[in-house]
Amino acid sequence: MSQSLFSRLWPILILLVSMSSVQSSASLAKYLFPILGPEGMTAWRLFFSACMLSLIFKPWKKRISRQACLPIAVYGIALGMMNLAFYNAIERIPVGIAVAIELAAGPILVALLSSRSLRDFLWLGLAIIGLCLLLPLGQANSQIDLVGILLAAVAGIGWALYILFGKKAGTIHGPSSVALGSILGAIIIFPLGVVTSDDIMFSTSIIPMAFLVAFLASTLPYGLEMIALPRLSAKLFSALMSLSPVLASLSSFIFLHEQLSFVQWLAIILIVISSIGTVLASQKK
Numbered sequence: 627m628s629q630s631l632f633s634r635l636w637p638i639l640i641l642l643v644s645m646s647s648v649q650s651s652a653s654l655a656k657y658l659f660p661i662l663g664p665e666g667m668t669a670w671r672l673f674f675s676a677c678m679l680s681l682i683f684k685p686w687k688k689r690i691s692r693q694a695c696l697p698i699a700v701y702g703i704a705l706g707m708m709n710l711a712f713y714n715a716i717e718r719i720p721v722g723i724a725v726a727i728e729l730a731a732g733p734i735l736v737a738l739l740s741s742r743s744l745r746d747f748l749w750l751g752l753a754i755i756g757l758c759l760l761l762p763l764g765q766a767n768s769q770i771d772l773v774g775i776l777l778a779a780v781a782g783i784g785w786a787l788y789i790l791f792g793k794k795a796g797t798i799h800g801p802s803s804v805a806l807g808s809i810l811g812a813i814i815i816f817p818l819g820v821v822t823s824d825d826i827m828f829s830t831s832i833i834p835m836a837f838l839v840a841f842l843a844s845t846l847p848y849g850l851e852m853i854a855l856p857r858l859s860a861k862l863f864s865a866l867m868s869l870s871p872v873l874a875s876l877s878s879f880i881f882l883h884e885q886l887s888f889v890q891w892l893a894i895i896l897i898v899i900s901s902i903g904t905v906l907a908s909q910k911k
Contacts, residue, residue: 637857641866642873644850649874651842652721653881655713658835662819664713666827667836669812669819672709674840676808679848685802685809697795698803702810704791708784710815711777718774720884722875723760726894727775729871730757731782733789734901749903756896759889808844868901 655667662670680686690698715724730753761775795803820827854863871894878884886894 637854638862638866640850640854641858641863644847644854645867645870645873646877647842647846647850649721649725649870649877650881651839652712652716652725652874653877654835654842655839656716656721656878656882658832658839659713659717661826661832662823662836664717665710665815665821666819666823667839668706668710668713669816669823669827670833670836671840671843672706672808672812672815674837675844676805676812678840678845679805679808682845682848683802683805685805688800688802690799690806694795694799694803697791697798698806699810700787701791701795701803702807703814704784704787705807706811706814708781708788709811710818711784712781715774715777715781718771719778720875720886720890721878721882722871722884722886722894723770723890724774724778724781725874726871726897727757727760727778728782728785729868729901730897731779732785734897734904745907749900749907752896752903753900756893756900759893759896864905865902868898868905871898 655671658667712724712728715728734749734753760770761772792803792807795807799806826832858866875884875886875891875894879886
């Protein structure tokens with residue numbers, strides 16, 4: 627392999643490792659649900675993420691302006707809602723399906739709301755077809771829980787708010803906004819986790835696993851993305867991120883033995899194509 631080819635490929639490989647880390651963390655979190663429940667797992671993930679991100683960004687060094695308060699507050703609430711809804715969703719439905727629905731209801735929707743081209747609605751149509759294939763409508767014996775689908779959609783809406791207000795908070799206050807948002811999300815969700823999980827949440831056998839979930843979900847991918855991002859175009863980065871549902875499905879198959887039907891795989895692929903198409907179309911404007 628020539629050096630030039632390697633220099634082009636290794637940032638892509640790093641990003642794929644980052645994405646695999648995030649999706650593996652979801653499978654590990656689901657493995658812990660019988661012990662902690664989604665609320666307890668969400669609480670620990672946000673707590674440890676807030677701690678690690680605070681050490682990285684040191685938010686106490688910069689005063690929060692009045693203008694930044696609202697965007698950071700909405701960002702933190704959206705972060706907590708997104709994680710709580712997503713973990714409750716994957717308790718009921720396969721991880722890959724939840725990620726696909728979250729992608730369609732979040733980033734794809736954000737991109738299309740700013741669209742001014744009729745051609746972009748082709749991509750919206752593909753996403754809608756994919757979602758319809760995933761919905762258990764008219765399927766009396768469907769194994770896909772409708773509540774799980776709705777929760778994944780709520781997680782997608784949280785993701786959309788996370789994107790919009792995270793960008794605004796970052797513009798006003800800078801990178802430390804991510805740590806402040808995580809702290810607020812943890813403050814909101816942690817009491818709920820304590821109430822629902824009871825004393826088991828503070829078991830010494832559980833805390834290291836919860837820390838590992840947070841590390842795989844936040845700290846490791848953030849560090850890898852900081853290495854890869856300067857070496858990738860925004861278009862390629864966004865297109866690769868669109869592969870998240872596929873990686874989530876593969877991860878849940880390996881670690882949780884979740885098997886999807888042909889129709890479910892087709893639905894996920896349509897949503898992925900919709901996401902990639904939306905990214906490519908937006909980059910041309």
